[in-house]
Amino acid sequence: MAGLLEGKAALVTGAASGIGRAAALAFAREGAWVAAADRNLDAAKATVRAIEDAGGEAVAIACDVTDDAQVAAMVAAAVEAFGSLDCAFNNAGIAPFQFNSGGVLAADLEEASWLGLIDVNLHGVWRCLRHEVAQMRRQGGGAIVNTASVLGLVGSGGSAAYVAGKHAVVGLTKAAAIDHAPENIRVNAVCPGYIETPMTEDTMRKRGEAIMARVPMARMGTPQEIAEAVVWMCSDRAAFVTGSCWQVDGGYTAR
Template sequence: MSAGIAVITGAATGIGAATARLLASRGHRVVIGDIDGRAEGVADEIRSEGHQALAVRCDVSDEDSVAGLFVSARDLGSVQVVVANAGIAETKGPLHELDGSAWNRVLDINLGGTALSMKYALRHMVPQGAGSIVAISSILGLVGQANSAAYSAAKAGVANLVRSTALTYAAQGIRVNAVAPGYVDTELIRRLPPEVSSQMISRQPLGRVGTPQEVANVIGFLASPESSLVTGAVWAVDGGYTAQ
């Protein structure tokens, strides 16, 4: 039996793709929203395993695009789970050299896109009196890092957006949580020089970067009834980074 619709943004690669595969394996009909054409390949892979999946082109910084994603999802059934995962990195540098357009782009996608995804998720979940939303923050939303003004501000905003929204909708049966990944083996990490990635590994007490699947496993827990008493929480999945 299907567990309802799960909408995952930014699921063409990495954590989002791993989450889409996991939720599909648990019976969800998954809708993948991404501007990256590889989303269709993820949907094809999921369908080849006998599960239902739909890829929809979506720019989370554009409200009409996000609204369209949820129209496509609602056509398939009841939206039970939404994972607001879409995000971008930034070109790091000191604040006095900040590029205003770059700042706006990072905030528009990482924070604004999360807020829009949650907005349209809630429009589906409030009438049915149930649902689980999981947003992706970051360790840089919990602790500081030099030369990361826009990304850190956006991800800290996601963490508190989740807390506020969780309190607003708790009485309506909707749970809202966040995951804050540390350094994870994604395309972004693989493109870094070896000396930089080695430095990242040294900062995580477990002594290694995480895998997308390890983060997806926590997202899957927060999306499921197994976490029925959990709302307004920001779960660090960081190999101990933020415990230092």
């Protein structure tokens, strides 16, 4: 039986670890050729080796999503490798602690911390999306999934820049879905809850017990569980799904 993405070309940003690596592996398992992009090229190559070891086909691409020229080159390299761009998962992002903003009150944030988080988590998604759409227009359509967050749907103290950026990704997803539906380009978002990745280690160490008390399923999610939702949204089985933001959060936002 053919996979959900058989014969499709996929691009994943932030593919070096966590959700991005899991998604790249899931895309390949479902029959896609995968361009695994990350600013850490060596780690992206490790993702490619894992795909190849499982019998898939992939290429690694170095890209910093804060650099528009690198983003354009990334999309061009993916198309050069596989001939088209059918699916894109704009997953690259950073956590508050990476810009010294975790636990800082909104009005006390340093401007550099605010701008740094927003540049990666929002502007980076938009840069990727606009170059992906340009390619998908040329070929007659495609599917894009952006990584937002449950904190793109609700608030959280001490995380103002992260929360604002992820809310904006939700808004960008909805607006782009409306804009590009006539071009046969679907745009959706996944909103992960607290997932077992390196990015959540600092948060869970500091306040994991309080967070788990809010999760009805009483556990963290896995990167693979997010990847399954992304694969489905990129597949033809989701042909009438656009502008949606799917919560994969163990019930965190149901309370």
